[in-house]
Amino acid sequence: MHDVNAEDVVRILDTAESFREVGSRVIKKVPALRGRTVVNLFYENSTRTRISFELAAKRLSADVINFSTSGSSVSKGESLKDTALTLQAMGADAVVIRHSSSGSPLQLTRWVRGSVLNAGDGTHEHPTQALLDLYTIREKLGRIEGLRVAIVGDVLHSRVARSLSLGLVKMGAEVTLVGPPTLIPPEAPAWGVQVSYDIDGVLPKLDVCYMLRVQRERQRLEYFPSVREYARLFGLTRRRVGLLPEGSLIMHPGPMNRGVEIDSEVADLPNAVIEEQVTNGIAVRMSLLYLLLGGGGEVAPDA
Amino acid sequence: MPEGVLFIGARVVDPASGQDGVADVLVADGRVVEVGTGLAPGGAEVAECAGLVLAPGLVDLHTHLRQPGYEHKETIETGTRAAAAGGFTAVASMANTDPVTDHAAIVNEIRDLARRVGSCEVFPVGAITKGLEGESLAELGELVDAGVRVFSDDGRCLPSARILRNALRYAQAFDGVTIAEHCEDASLAEGAQMHEGLHSSSLGLRGQPAEAEEIVVARDLAIARLTGGRLHLCHLSSARSVELVRRAKAEGIAVTAEVTPHHLTFTDEDLRTYDTNLKVNPPLRTHEDRVGLRTGVADGTIDVIATDHAPHAVEEKEAEFDRAPPGTIGLETALAVVLTELVDPGTIDLPRAIEALSTAPARILGAAGHGGPVAAGRPANLVVFDPEAEWTAEPPYVSMSRNAAFAGRRLRGRVVHTILAGRPTVWEGKPTR
Numbered sequence: 001m002h003d004v005n006a007e008d009v010v011r012i013l014d015t016a017e018s019f020r021e022v023g024s025r026v027i028k029k030v031p032a033l034r035g036r037t038v039v040n041l042f043y044e045n046s047t048r049t050r051i052s053f054e055l056a057a058k059r060l061s062a063d064v065i066n067f068s069t070s071g072s073s074v075s076k077g078e079s080l081k082d083t084a085l086t087l088q089a090m091g092a093d094a095v096v097i098r099h100s101s102s103g104s105p106l107q108l109t110r111w112v113r114g115s116v117l118n119a120g121d122g123t124h125e126h127p128t129q130a131l132l133d134l135y136t137i138r139e140k141l142g143r144i145e146g147l148r149v150a151i152v153g154d155v156l157h158s159r160v161a162r163s164l165s166l167g168l169v170k171m172g173a174e175v176t177l178v179g180p181p182t183l184i185p186p187e188a189p190a191w192g193v194q195v196s197y198d199i200d201g202v203l204p205k206l207d208v209c210y211m212l213r214v215q216r217e218r219q220r221l222e223y224f225p226s227v228r229e230y231a232r233l234f235g236l237t238r239r240r241v242g243l244l245p246e247g248s249l250i251m252h253p254g255p256m257n258r259g260v261e262i263d264s265e266v267a268d269l270p271n272a273v274i275e276e277q278v279t280n281g282i283a284v285r286m287s288l289l290y291l292l293l294g295g296g297g298e299v300a301p302d303a
Numbered sequence: 304m305p306e307g308v309l310f311i312g313a314r315v316v317d318p319a320s321g322q323d324g325v326a327d328v329l330v331a332d333g334r335v336v337e338v339g340t341g342l343a344p345g346g347a348e349v350a351e352c353a354g355l356v357l358a359p360g361l362v363d364l365h366t367h368l369r370q371p372g373y374e375h376k377e378t379i380e381t382g383t384r385a386a387a388a389g390g391f392t393a394v395a396s397m398a399n400t401d402p403v404t405d406h407a408a409i410v411n412e413i414r415d416l417a418r419r420v421g422s423c424e425v426f427p428v429g430a431i432t433k434g435l436e437g438e439s440l441a442e443l444g445e446l447v448d449a450g451v452r453v454f455s456d457d458g459r460c461l462p463s464a465r466i467l468r469n470a471l472r473y474a475q476a477f478d479g480v481t482i483a484e485h486c487e488d489a490s491l492a493e494g495a496q497m498h499e500g501l502h503s504s505s506l507g508l509r510g511q512p513a514e515a516e517e518i519v520v521a522r523d524l525a526i527a528r529l530t531g532g533r534l535h536l537c538h539l540s541s542a543r544s545v546e547l548v549r550r551a552k553a554e555g556i557a558v559t560a561e562v563t564p565h566h567l568t569f570t571d572e573d574l575r576t577y578d579t580n581l582k583v584n585p586p587l588r589t590h591e592d593r594v595g596l597r598t599g600v601a602d603g604t605i606d607v608i609a610t611d612h613a614p615h616a617v618e619e620k621e622a623e624f625d626r627a628p629p630g631t632i633g634l635e636t637a638l639a640v641v642l643t644e645l646v647d648p649g650t651i652d653l654p655r656a657i658e659a660l661s662t663a664p665a666r667i668l669g670a671a672g673h674g675g676p677v678a679a680g681r682p683a684n685l686v687v688f689d690p691e692a693e694w695t696a697e698p699p700y701v702s703m704s705r706n707a708a709f710a711g712r713r714l715r716g717r718v719v720h721t722i723l724a725g726r727p728t729v730w731e732g733k734p735t736r
Contacts, residue, residue, distance in 0.1 A: 002505065081621055101623030102496075102507035103577030122625070124507025159507060185504040 001127045001166035009171060013135050016280070016287035022059055023282055032294050033062035039092040040066045041083070042119070043074070043099040048254060049119050049128075052278070053096045056285035062293070065092070080104060081111050088112045093293055097121070115292040117285075123157050128288065129253055130163035132281040134171060136273055137208055139280065140249055145172035150202050152178040152234060153212030153261055156185055156223070160253045161212055165191050176202055179212075179234060182223040199234055203243035210251045211236050211261045227260055236262045241269065249273055306346035307331025307725070313352035313687060317359060318658035319675030328357055330683040333725035337679050352687060355719055358657045359675035360392025360423075360684040361638060364561055364664040365457070365537060365609035367630070368394070368425065371412065372401025377614035377703050379413065380420040382634070384736065385612070385702035387422035387728035389634040390686035390718040393665065393673045394423055394612075398430040399458045405430035405441040407449035414450070422728040422736060423721075424684075426668050429454045431470050431482060437462040440473060447477045452669035455483035457537060458584075460519055462489065464526055471532025479669050481559070483535040486519035486544070487511075487585065496625050498540075498571040498586040506574065508624065513541035513592065516585055520544045524551040527558055535667060536560040538611050540585035542595020549604040559667055561607035562596050564640035565631055565708045569593075579620045579627035580706050583611070586629075600659060601651050607667065608659040610637045614704030631708035636696050638688060640709060642716035646690075653690070672724075683725040692717035701734060 004012075022028055038057040040050050050066065057064045067087065074083055080099075087095060094115040097105050102122030109116045120126040138144050149168055155161040155177050165188075168175045175193040177184055184195055196202050203209065214230060224230050231237075236250065244250075250262075250272040258264040267274060310328045315338065317323070327342040328335060363386060369377040377385075379396075386394050396413060398404035404413065410427045417425035429446035431454045433439050443454060454474065461467045461484060474480040492511040497503050499510025520536060524547060527534040539545060539562050548560045569587045581587060599605035613630025620627050633640075641660060645651045651659075665674025672682035694717055696709040721729035728735055 079618060079621070080623060099623065101625045103624045106577055107623065122507050123509075162505070162507060187501040187504040190501050191505070 001125060001130050001163040001170070004170075006170050009131070009134060009167060012131055012284065012287050012291065013138060015291060016135055016283040019286040019290070020280070020283040022286070023279065028059050029061060030059065031061045032290055033057070033060040036062045036093045036293050037091055038062045038064050038094045038096060038289065039087050040064065041087065041095050041097045042067070043069050043097070044120070046098050046120065048278070049098060052281045053119060053285050056282050057289055059282070060286055060289055062289065080108070084108050084111045088114060094289065117288060117292070120159055122159065124159055125163040126159040127163045128281070128285055129160050130167040131288070132277055132284040133164055133210070133251060133253070134167050135280045135284050136251065136277050137249065140273060140276070141207060144168065147173045147207040148176070148205050149173050149208040149210060150176045150178050150206050151210045151212065152199060152236070154183045154215055155179055155188065155212070156183045157215055158212050164210065165193050169193065178202055180224045180230070199240065200243060203240055204245065206244060206248050208249045208251060209236065209244060213253065213255065214257055214261050231260050235260060236266050238263055238265060241266050247271070251277060254278065306348065307336065308350055309342060309344040309347040310350045310352045310357055310687060313355050313357035315357050315677060316653050316657050317675045317677040318654050318662045319359065320678060322677070323654050328677060328685070330685070330722065330725050333683055335677060335679055335681050335683050338677060350687070350720065354691070355687050355689050356653065357677070357685060357687045359661045359665070359677055360673060360686045360721060360723065361390045361660045362664040362668060362670055362673050363391050363394040363610050363612065363634060363637070364453070364607050364668060366394040366396055366612045366634065367399070367614065368396040368413070369614060370400065370416070371409070375616050379416045379425065381701070381703040382612070382614070383417060383421035383423045383425060384734050385632070385634045385700065387721045387723070388701040388718065388734055389636065390638050390688060390721050391634060392423050392684035392686070392721065392723050393426060393668070393670045394634070395426045395428050395453055395668050397457045398428050398455060399435060403430050403434050404428065405433050405435070407445045410446060410449040410451060422734065423723055424670070424673070426453070426670055427451060428457070428483070431456045431461065432466065435459055437466060440470060443473060443480070444477070447480060452479055453481045453483050453535065453667065455485065455537065457483065457485045460485050460487040460489065464522055467523060467526050468530055471526060471530040471534065475530070475532055481533045481535045481667055483537055484519070484523050485537050486516045486523060488515045488518045491515035491518070495586065496582065497574050498588045500571055500589060502571045502574060506577070511586065513543060513588055516541050517543050517547065520547050524548070524556055524558060527551070527556050528554070531557065534558045538563050538566065538585060538609070539596065539599070539605065540566050540588050540592060542592045545595045545599035545604055549599070552604065559606040559663070560599070560604065561609040562600060562605045563609060563611045564633055564637050564644070567593065567596055567600070567608070568640060568644050569708065577624045579622065579624055580631055580708050580710060582624060582627055582629050583631055583708065584629035597645065597650050600645065601655070606659065606663040608637065608641055609664060610634050614702055615706045617705055620706045631706055632700065632702045632704055633708070635700055635702065636707065636709045636714060638718065639694070639714035639716040642690055643714050647715060683722050685722040686718060687720040688716055688718045690716050
């Protein structure tokens with residue numbers, strides 16, 4: 001999201017809107033990318049994102065190859081560059097890459113001619129998640145500009161938080177990052193966002209409360225004392241939901257830790273739009289594939 | 304070249320003698336025969352040097368030659384040839400070889416190999432601790448007998464003040480021995496890919512704050528004060544580290560410090576493209592740090608400019624950023640970078656540049672035949688360069704590796720001749736072997 005501007009975002013979201021309807025048809029398919037090949041190159045397990053990209057490509061009639069790294073040449077020590085060159089030699093028009101190393105999609109663009117879509121890289125960015133979130137906010141609230149959005153949780157390690165903050169700021173929203181100080185990058189104000197360590201003080205002013213997943217595997221670094229204390233200080237509980245203004249949205253990129261960052265009953269409230277986010281993800285990814293491969297013009301591949 | 308060479312009309316810049324003026328230099332039988340004006344060539348070959356600079360051969364206090372153990376990255380033969388191409392007549396080779404340079408047999412092997420196939424003199428740096436493990440002292444006495452004058456566990460920071468204290472104390476049994484330290488607090492630097500700041504946070508790369516270096520600089524200076532030992536701080540990267548050294552020197556602590564050409568040139572902002580050739584350790588820091596480092600070189604707080612030449616194979620560097628090893632090659636570009644980035648803008652003058660690249664490191668290294676003075680009877684270890692020649696750093700390099708931070712940079716200043724013990728290792732810009 002670092003390299004796109006507001007105009008690009010609007011174009012991507014508008015295109016997604018036209019694809020949104022395809023998903024509600026009985027025959028959920030258009031021929032836009034017939035004969036084109038999309039490779040899902042996933043170095044990290046992410047069933048949700050991979051399936052979403054796969055459905056998006058298939059609904060555009062593209063041929064989809066899922067290249068998972070276990071049991072392949074990668075597990076035999078093949079480098080990212082060689083894997084990419086191999087896929088290119090097989091005629092991939094686009095590579096969708098998910099990787100634990102920040103920057104790997106950008107590196108990939110130097111090694112292959114086709115389009116590269118970033119499906120999440122390390123702790124850097126997850127632009128398609130941010131775009132589907134922007135789409136969902138616009139769809140539900142009618143606009144993005146001027147909205148007040150809090151992103152709550154482990155911002156430090158979250159590629160979703162980075163991409164969504166950048167996207168929201170570009171679209172004119174007011175963003176507040178909330179979490180324990182150890183999990184908020186000290187440089188965050190330079191992204192154009194506010195920082196708060198007091199969720200109760202922030203909730204009454206919000207249009208959107210966006211909860212991040214607490215990544216348990218990173219707790220070894222002792223950024224906070226316990227999951228219990230995290231839930232007490234920053235979890236979106238039933239009581240805290242009462243502080244939110246009427247009509248505000250609750251969002252989460254999934255998968256949720258019910259009972260940690262979000263109470264189970266809160267996740268099932270009508271203003272929690274977590275399933276809509278998933279549905280919209282397919283339309284947004286269709287939009288990106290279409291714009292990149294279908295002659296829709298130039299959009300920064302590392303968006 | 305039995306009759307020698309007469310270099311005519313070069314600007315002779317020799318910080319050891321304070322000379323800076325146009326002169327002729329006659330070299331024969333491995334030594335400088337005469338420095339003066341209007342010298343007759345006799346039987347010597349004449350090298351016209353109008354517009355060129357003649358200086359003592361450069362001395363790199365911080366080179367990784369990678370042999371023994373990592374000959375796929377660099378060898379003594381290729382690394383010293385790269386050094387000669389950059390105008391160096393001596394390099395200090397770091398101890399993180401395999402096996403580690405922690406006993407005399409390895410030192411002798413490296414030096415013998417350098418004499419047979421090398422293009423410059425090699426001064427092996429000895430490990431401070433056995434196997435670079437940071438636990439027990441290597442046999443420093445045996446290493447000193449083998450000719451080692453600088454000890455370093457480079458790549459690793461000594462893990463405790465106590466082992467540093469013991470090293471600095473123990474080394475006082477020997478004359479002219481220096482303990483060199485790579486300053487990095489392991490707990491703050493763990494997993495770090497770059498400097499911690501605005502750019503690391505937006506690139507999603509784990510950073511290490513400058514405090515990771517400064518904490519250890521402060522610790523080491525305190526231990527140097529406590530022991531009275533000779534301490535050298537490698538590749539400083541932070542402005543506050545420079546300030547700590549400045550104060551320590553004012554206090555009379557026996558400390559010297561170095562900085563690399565890449566830390567004098569780049570900042571963390573340059574990592575925005577995830578260029579793994581700019582992944583170095585310590586990491587490139589901020590604009591303010593770069594200013595502090597340049598000021599440190601100008602006012603003498605930083606004594607030495609050293610390359611930290613760290614070759615890595617193409618496939619090692621052409622990887623995901625967090626998987627690529629840190630380091631850049633630097634021998635072939637160091638002089639031109641210093642001329643372009645520091646001398647041209649007027650931050651330092653040419654004699655100060657030569658002092659930092661030759662005279663000061665030769666003194667720390669105990670490399671008596673290097674660093675000048677350029678005077679009758681002295682070993683003829685010299686460099687002649689064209690300070691105006693412009694060129695672009697690009698492959699192929701003389702080094703076996705290609706991981707050059709300066710790739711694609713326009714540089715000013717090019718080596719014309721490098722003379723090692725009276726014989727050219729580079730002649731008219733070309734390595735002779």
